[in-house]
């Protein structure tokens with residue numbers, strides 16, 4: 057302990073160099089922590105943090121206008137990794153007129169499972185039960201409510217264009233989403249089935265909420281394989297095209313992130329080792345003087361390792377501290393980007409902090425090891441004769 | 445006491461430079477008695493520093509022995525020798541060799557960090573040592589804020605703070621102006637007379653050598669004893685700092 061002040065004073069012997077070195081530990085460490093958090097988020101997302109993620113959609117292979125047998129829903133529900141399955145049927149129809157201004161999404165859905173799959177939507181007014189208890193009830197997005205100035209209980213009439221029917225819906229429930237738009241109108245498919253018996257037994261698209269990225273990736277292949285040779289072959293994709301690309305690349309991405317992380321660690325070690333080597337070289341004489349005073353080789357070794365460890369720990373704590381403080385704003389800034397789905401799974405993983413700390417200690421020890429061994433092994437007389 | 449404090453016995457030290465072999469010390473003998481103040485002179489490159497290093501236990505002889513009392517230090521282990529140095533040797537260098545990032549106080553405290561002394565006790569020892577060298581008011585100065593003479597006095601405080609058996613000074617006035625050199629010599633003389641420190645000092649300066657009680661010359665690898673010089677060497681004492689009350693330090 058009494059050597060601590062000696063170690064500290066030596067660490068800050070060349071202030072500019074020390075600060076630059078600390079900086080070159082902080083920044084890469086931040087990057088490592090961020091990359092680690094991404095990896096972790098991809099790997100084992102917390103169900104509470106994966107709202108809106110890992111959704112895949114199954115439709116008829118030939119095109120949007122071809123329906124699928126409703127029995128597929130039950131079949132998909134059996135698959136491992138499928139947390140919830142729900143259906144979508146495009147109704148279309150006219151609200152007020154056919155202008156683009158009055159166009160919004162209108163779907164017949166299953167109220168029972170709808171919010172399980174679309175778990176990024178939150179009910180803001182009314183409840184799911186309100187919606188389910190009225191067969192002609194509608195679930196409407198906050199944005200849409202605002203656009204038309206609708207209120208709870210308002211009646212909405214959709215006049216069918218493809219289908220010869222007019223739907224009289226009552227707004228029972230309102231939903232919002234934390235990012236993206238909430239401008240859809242959803243109603244019970246049973247109501248549509250009653251009005252249009254031809255709807256019975258078929259669905260437009262089937263939406264599946266998967267457990268994680270792996271399941272999403274696997275199921276999108278598995279589902280299509282199951283129905284490959286049926287009269288109704290399917291094509292299943294991730295909800296968002298980019299996510300599909302991302303998911304299918306997941307293995308590569310992990311490998312890439314991990315290798316980058318290792319390279320960054322090596323670079324930090326080299327930078328810190330360079331600082332330590334310079335610092336030890338400047339002090340060859342001083343170290344010989346310390347040994348003349350009776351400091352043992354072991355003490356010199358510990359002193360120099362202590363210095364490199366101190367240097368790394370200062371950088372490490374600043375880096376990890378910055379990471380902890382910056383994670384929330386960083387995550388928030390990703391919410392409006394295409395990777396929001398994955399970003400939302402990011403949180404302060406203890407494992408990432410542990411890895412950060414481990415990297416710090418590793419950098420501290422490895423960067424000081426060479427200089428420490430060299431300094432402690434040099435004969436005293438040689439050190440004392442050293443010039444400069 | 446019949447045993448000399450230090451007994452250097454048939455010391456040989458050879459250096460190798462490539463294929464060339466350089467015999468610096470060639471079967472040298474030297475006895476140092478308790479309380480002596482020896483000046484070691486000799487041409488540059490004659491091996492004075494080499495001899496001091498061997499006596500101080502920071503180098504090992506090619507052959508021969510260095511005994512301190514009855515301990516053969518040439519057969520001690522590295523760590524045993526380090527421990528021995530910390531207790532028995534105070535080394536004063538020509539170029540002071542203070543640690544630039546440490547204050548005068550911290551420099552003097554360094555050897556005490558190797559002892560079991562607690563912080564308060566260390567402080568007492570450091571303050572006394574700095575007081576003896578006349579720099580009690582410069583404790584928190586860094587080496588760069590001190591003159592050469594002051595730096596060397598801090599280095600002397602560092603050398604005496606553990607109350608070592610033997611003080612070794614390698615050209616301690618070599619880098620100093622006449623006035624600072626005089627101060628340092630007075631101080632060494634006082635340490636010898638008043639605090640009974642045994643001192644071996646290498647010097648080129650005959651005036652400095654005259655301060656010592658005994659003069660040996662190193663030539664061609666062996667020592668030649670000069671006549672004892674007596675009497676006048678205590679003259680500097682009265683110029684010294686008043687140390688009444690703290691001389692109890694050297695038991």
Ligand SMILES: Nc1ncnc2c1ncn2[C@@H]1O[C@H](COP(=O)(O)OP(=O)(O)O)[C@@H](O)[C@H]1O
Pocket residue numbers: 437438459460461466468486487488489490491492493494495
């Ligand atoms: N580590 C070493 N390796 C090779 N030669 C050395 C070494 N140390 C000292 N010498 C040589 O030994 C001789 C004596 O050196 P030294 O003891 O420093 O002399 P002095 O102190 O009397 O000037 C010199 O010629 C010097 O070059």
Ligand SMILES: [Mg+2]
Pocket residue numbers: 492493494614
């Ligand atoms: Mg010399």
